[in-house]
Amino acid sequence: xxxxxxxxxxxxxxxxxxxxxxxxxxxxxxxxxxxxxxxxxxxxxxxxxxxxxxxxxxxxxxxxxxxxxxxxxxxxxxxxxxxxxxxxxxxxxxxxxxxxxxxxxxxxxxxxxxxxxxxxxxxxxxxxxxxxxxxxxxxxxxxxxxxxxxxxxxxxxxxxxxxxxxxxxxxxxxxxxxxxxxxxxxxxxxxxxxxxxxxxxxxxxxxxxxxxxxxxxxxxxxxxxxxxxxxxxxxxxxxxxxxxxxxxxxxxxxxxxxxxxxxxxxxxxxxxxxxxxxxxxxxxxxxxxxxxxxxxxxxxxxxxxxxxxxxxxxx
Amino acid sequence: xxxxxxxxxxxxxxxxxxxxxxxxxxxxxxxxxxxxxxxxxxxxxxxxxxxxxxxxxxxxxxxxxxxxxxxxxxxxxxxxxxxxxxxxxxxxxxxxxxxxxxxxxxxxxxxxxxxxxxxxxxxxxxxxxxxxxxxxxxxxxxxxxxxxxxxxxxxxxxxxxxxxxxxxxxxxxxxxxxxxxxxxxxxxxxxxxxxxxxxxxxxxxxxxxxxxxxxxxxxxxxxxxxxxxxxxxxxxxxxxxxxxxxxxxxxxxxxxxxxxxxxxxxxxxxxxxxxxxxxxxxxxxxxxxxxxxxxxxxxxxxxxxxxxxxxxxxxxxxxxxxx
Numbered sequence: 001x002x003x004x005x006x007x008x009x010x011x012x013x014x015x016x017x018x019x020x021x022x023x024x025x026x027x028x029x030x031x032x033x034x035x036x037x038x039x040x041x042x043x044x045x046x047x048x049x050x051x052x053x054x055x056x057x058x059x060x061x062x063x064x065x066x067x068x069x070x071x072x073x074x075x076x077x078x079x080x081x082x083x084x085x086x087x088x089x090x091x092x093x094x095x096x097x098x099x100x101x102x103x104x105x106x107x108x109x110x111x112x113x114x115x116x117x118x119x120x121x122x123x124x125x126x127x128x129x130x131x132x133x134x135x136x137x138x139x140x141x142x143x144x145x146x147x148x149x150x151x152x153x154x155x156x157x158x159x160x161x162x163x164x165x166x167x168x169x170x171x172x173x174x175x176x177x178x179x180x181x182x183x184x185x186x187x188x189x190x191x192x193x194x195x196x197x198x199x200x201x202x203x204x205x206x207x208x209x210x211x212x213x214x215x216x217x218x219x220x221x222x223x224x225x226x227x228x229x230x231x232x233x234x235x236x237x238x239x240x241x242x243x244x245x246x247x248x249x250x251x252x253x254x255x256x257x258x259x260x261x262x263x264x265x266x267x268x269x270x271x272x273x274x275x276x277x278x279x280x281x282x283x284x285x286x287x288x289x290x291x292x293x294x295x296x297x298x299x300x301x302x303x304x305x306x307x308x309x310x311x312x313x314x315x
Numbered sequence: 316x317x318x319x320x321x322x323x324x325x326x327x328x329x330x331x332x333x334x335x336x337x338x339x340x341x342x343x344x345x346x347x348x349x350x351x352x353x354x355x356x357x358x359x360x361x362x363x364x365x366x367x368x369x370x371x372x373x374x375x376x377x378x379x380x381x382x383x384x385x386x387x388x389x390x391x392x393x394x395x396x397x398x399x400x401x402x403x404x405x406x407x408x409x410x411x412x413x414x415x416x417x418x419x420x421x422x423x424x425x426x427x428x429x430x431x432x433x434x435x436x437x438x439x440x441x442x443x444x445x446x447x448x449x450x451x452x453x454x455x456x457x458x459x460x461x462x463x464x465x466x467x468x469x470x471x472x473x474x475x476x477x478x479x480x481x482x483x484x485x486x487x488x489x490x491x492x493x494x495x496x497x498x499x500x501x502x503x504x505x506x507x508x509x510x511x512x513x514x515x516x517x518x519x520x521x522x523x524x525x526x527x528x529x530x531x532x533x534x535x536x537x538x539x540x541x542x543x544x545x546x547x548x549x550x551x552x553x554x555x556x557x558x559x560x561x562x563x564x565x566x567x568x569x570x571x572x573x574x575x576x577x578x579x580x581x582x583x584x585x586x587x588x589x590x591x592x593x594x595x596x597x598x599x600x601x602x603x604x605x606x607x608x609x610x611x612x613x614x615x616x617x618x619x620x621x622x623x624x625x626x627x628x629x630x631x632x633x634x635x636x637x638x
Contacts, residue, residue: 044498044499044500045498153589155589156589183358183359183526184358184526184528184567184570184571184585185358185566185567185570185585185586186585186586186589187570187585188570188572188583188584188585189584189585191578191583192578192582192583192585195578195579209498209499210499211499212571212572212573212574213572215572215574215577216572216576216577216578216583217577217578219579235577236577239574249500250499250500252503253499253500253502253503254499254529254574255502255503255527255529255530255532255533256529256532256573256574257528257529257532257556257568257571257573258532258556258573260532260533261503261506261507261533263506263507263510263511263533263534264510264511265507266507
């Protein structure tokens, strides 16, 4: 059963002084997330992946479309329902330093969770609960509690934010580039932590620009390009059998140890074309045909649980 | 073996703070050969950027404490202000990490280039042909010369700085994290453009600094891995990825995600613990606290052992075999 349903979600921003032109940051996006699944939203800058995360967290309002969580439209929630929503759906972001108020000790993020969401937990129990969640994210509570944010590393702060999620026993986590500021040797552990949380029943929207990280951790992958999902489905299928030319290009440009690029080959960099073609990838596409400019695009199922937004898919 | 272009011996660059010295680069020895791309890899705080920046533009709070860096017969760390001005940019140049912010916003690109060249007894007009040729390599139109920096995207500015910083065809180019802020598809094109510039003699050798070993694998002839201000290992690229010597290199490579490995089937492992604080740090191998193979001897500073041309700074290799 899908407990998060995103339907025809669109978010436009006005451009220019008068705002007559619109930028579609998210353009008619639909997908569903089941319980206990990790879904990657993969895309480059400007693909709209972060905007989707913010919409799910209700930090932005959509221009049109719906987000339904556990049967209820997220944007119609009021008061108690809203508090309940944030009890169950939370976010962690890229820069852990900016998630903490530098003048307070670390303990405060946990105290706030208790005050806002868990007032019924007695003060005497709180410390034990905090120590328990800190331990389960691989931290030593005695080295964390009583410290200020600047005394800890980015990896430690990110773990603390995940410990906070654990305290709430969140059902859906929006994780936006949570490991892109961390070093290779520490980020894998954070990823593994997400994997463990999934086993305990939590779902994660894992937003990343790094394909190899998305591949490692997620059950399903959504590839985004300029506001649209161009390919989606089972992670193994999307990565092993990429169909959309954009996905293919992305996978070819992922650097990997043991697989050498041909440095003599010329690789076309960013080419931002007009918005006139119905396929947004038209200007960069190596296999485009004339009808790609005008024809109406629709998601095509190329195999079970693997869909592509391309006229040439399956042809 | 190709000749050494730049020879660095026991170089020490510290940061002066209220509490003492932060030993960011602490006794680093290596050579950069003529025509090679030397990759410097390591995690945040390992000293790779301090090293690269210190070689080109040492400025406070960085402090040159000891050792030498010989380029063209001279120790470039101990030159007069006048000599530095000449050597910097003409002999050794840098594409800084935040290249996008390196351009004066109030001037047209053409003016920025002309100002820079005039300080080195040249001018925009004199180099016009070369500039246009190089712009073509990085896929920029001549039109950018009449634009202001604000009119260019981040990626375009970065490619422009690649051109500007190498107009005097320096012997050594330091590229500091030039791919880190870019999207994957742009990352690849930047690496390819840099390679083409080197083929066309825009520079002799490159020191390519990045935290991303997978990117380094694509372009580096040899890789130097740094840890906490010291050299851990220097080896040819193929050898270091196939058979890493230093325990840190091994663990770092093992932590990298790769196609074929997924959480559901196989778990990657990170390196437990955190790097040491470099403020007033004492002797001993700096990786020992996190190293599964640490033993009594690791309390002393490990020298650099030479194994058939591969260099490794780890006591396990005292007798040569690493066991």
